[in-house]
Amino acid sequence: MKKTTMIALSVAVMTSMAFGAQNMKEKTASANGKKNKGEIAAVVKTGNAASQLLLKTLGGNLKKHMKAGGPTDALEFCSMKAAELTAKVDNQLGKNVSVKRVTLKPRNPANEATGDEKAVLEALETLHANHVRLPRHLVEKTQSGYKYYKPLLINKPVCLKCHGSNIDPALKAKIDKTYPTDKATGYKMGDLRGAIVVTIKQ
Numbered sequence: 001m002k003k004t005t006m007i008a009l010s011v012a013v014m015t016s017m018a019f020g021a022q023n024m025k026e027k028t029a030s031a032n033g034k035k036n037k038g039e040i041a042a043v044v045k046t047g048n049a050a051s052q053l054l055l056k057t058l059g060g061n062l063k064k065h066m067k068a069g070g071p072t073d074a075l076e077f078c079s080m081k082a083a084e085l086t087a088k089v090d091n092q093l094g095k096n097v098s099v100k101r102v103t104l105k106p107r108n109p110a111n112e113a114t115g116d117e118k119a120v121l122e123a124l125e126t127l128h129a130n131h132v133r134l135p136r137h138l139v140e141k142t143q144s145g146y147k148y149y150k151p152l153l154i155n156k157p158v159c160l161k162c163h164g165s166n167i168d169p170a171l172k173a174k175i176d177k178t179y180p181t182d183k184a185t186g187y188k189m190g191d192l193r194g195a196i197v198v199t200i201k202q
């Protein structure tokens with residue numbers, strides 16, 4: 001019973017985030033409804049493109065370094081370059097569009113979700129814990145435009161080398177040195193790791 005209530009609650013939170021409480025009211029006006037639908041489709045298109053570009057850039061580089069020098073080399077790449085590459089992808093997008101990764105358990109404290117982003121991740125976490133299949137993306141109406149979220153799961157065994165429970169001790173020591181407040185360990189396959197957030201200003 002409690003579980004069901006929790007799911008209903010999270011779905012309600014997410015629905016109101018996806019469409020905006022105000023927009024729900026406006027839905028009665030069909031002209032507005034149509035406009036919103038078109039806008040949301042455009043947001044999804046932009047969000048998909050931006051998140052794919054980020055995933056490709058980070059994932060491609062991670063793979064290259066894992067292959068060349070194993071997890072230690074890849075760790076160095078991640079810690080030195082992840083933020084820089086994210087900023088580079090961000091710069092390639094239009095000036096009204098920005099992209100980043102957020103999480104409830106950050107390795108890099110700069111990636112910690114706060115405010116509305118934290119609320120969305122918490123709602124996703126509750127759904128995930130209740131075995132609800134997560135949507136591929138969510139759209140939130142904000143005061144200045146929209147936010148597109150793409151949930152990020154621990155979807156490859158390689159993620160566990162740096163985010164799992166049995167991290168190689170030498171690697172773990174390096175992680176702890178670079179990230180003394182690291183919270184991004186202890187994950188299992190299929191866990192929700194965070195989300196890519198694409199912010200679109202209008």
Ligand code: HEC
Pocket residue numbers: 062071072074075076078079080082083101102103105106107108109111152153154155156158159160161162163184193194195
């Ligand atoms: C070689 C080690 C390594 C591997 C493998 C790895 N990561 Fe990470 N991950 C890191 C490091 C280091 C950071 C912090 C990067 C920074 O400083 O911005 C990080 C950060 C992240 C973040 C940003 C949030 C945060 O905690 O700072 C996400 C999301 C993430 N990793 C997901 C994944 C996923 C999903 C995989 C598997 C596809 C993966 N990682 C594989 C080392 C790794």
